[in-house]
Amino acid sequence: MLAAPNPIPVYRDLAAHYAEPHRHYHTLDHIEQCLRQFDLAAERMEEPHAVEMALWFHDVIYQPAAKDNELRSAQLFAQQAGGAFEPHFTQRVFDLVLVTTHRAVPAVQDDGYMVDIDLSGFGMxxxxxxxxxxxxxxxxxxxxxxxxxxxxxxxxxxxxxxxxxxxxxxxxxxxxxxxxxxxxxxxxxxxxxxxx
Structure with missing residues (x-):
């Protein structure tokens, strides 16, 4: 990887999005739940760093009536990443965010982990x-x-x-x-x- 962006302003931006007043489920609590599940399964993943990054960003843009939240979340990640990461990593995170639309069967193993982590709350x-x-x-x-x-x-x-x-x-x-x-x-x- 290349030099990553300063994580502090990136985190503050993420936290501000997840604290928006219209959110009740899609908050940092959901991200924390996802990250707890990630920690349990990370060693089984092919690209755990990409999955973890995608979990942070997968609901960063959330408007209940919108149909493009995941796409806009992936785009925000790409914008925040700039050229700081290898192109493969940036594209992989982008694609992992998009699988959380839950519209298709995951194509590869880490896509499955991403979807399963996002839906893990159903099994609590x-x-x-x-x-x-x-x-x-x-x-x-x-x-x-x-x-x-x-x-x-x-x-x-x-x-x-x-x-x-x-x-x-x-x-x-x-x-x-x-x-x-x-x-x-x-x-x-x-x-x-x-x-x-």
């Missing part, structure tokens, strides 16, 4: 899962229940229909069962409340 205990769900709902407070909950249920059902919720064996062994149970319970509760 019920109280943590519920708190995360409530925080996400607060971020979409501008969306009425009759629009929000059916969309949320559709996303959750799509996750349940995947043959594997987690793409890596490490996270599958660790969280798959809890994630499926949490999602099923959430869908049952939404149905019981007449929201879906």
């Amino acid at each position: 205990d019920w109280a943590s899962f519920k708190a995360d769900s409530e925080a996400i709902r607060k971020e979409f407070a501008h969306v009425p229940d009759e629009a929000f909950y059916p969309r949320q249920a559709g996303f959750l059902r799509a996750l349940l229909e995947r043959p594997r919720f987690y793409f890596t064996d490490f996270f599958r062994d660790r969280y798959e069962r809890n994630a499926r149970e949490n999602i099923a319970r959430c869908l049952d509760e939404l149905g019981a409340r007449g929201l879906v």
Whole structure:
């Protein structure tokens, strides 16, 4: 690697983004949770430094109604990085941020780790899962229940229909069962409340 940018102003910029008042889930707490999961799996990754950098940046741009948050987050990383890193590293981090759109099956192992870490909260205990769900709902407070909950249920059902919720064996062994149970319970509760 070449000389990296001064991390202090970069961190301050990241922290300012993650502290924006419209955020309740996509905060530094989420990044800390992701980094804890990263620490558990890093030795299994091919390019752990790229995954770690991508985790810091993957939600730095977040507007609930926007469809391009991940792209704009990746672009901010590239802008912050300037020419300080080898081109391969910069491109790899950029691509890893983009996999957190969760629109495609991860193509390579580290993409799978990136996606699994981002979704690791689904596999936590019920109280943590519920708190995360409530925080996400607060971020979409501008969306009425009759629009929000059916969309949320559709996303959750799509996750349940995947043959594997987690793409890596490490996270599958660790969280798959809890994630499926949490999602099923959430869908049952939404149905019981007449929201879906």
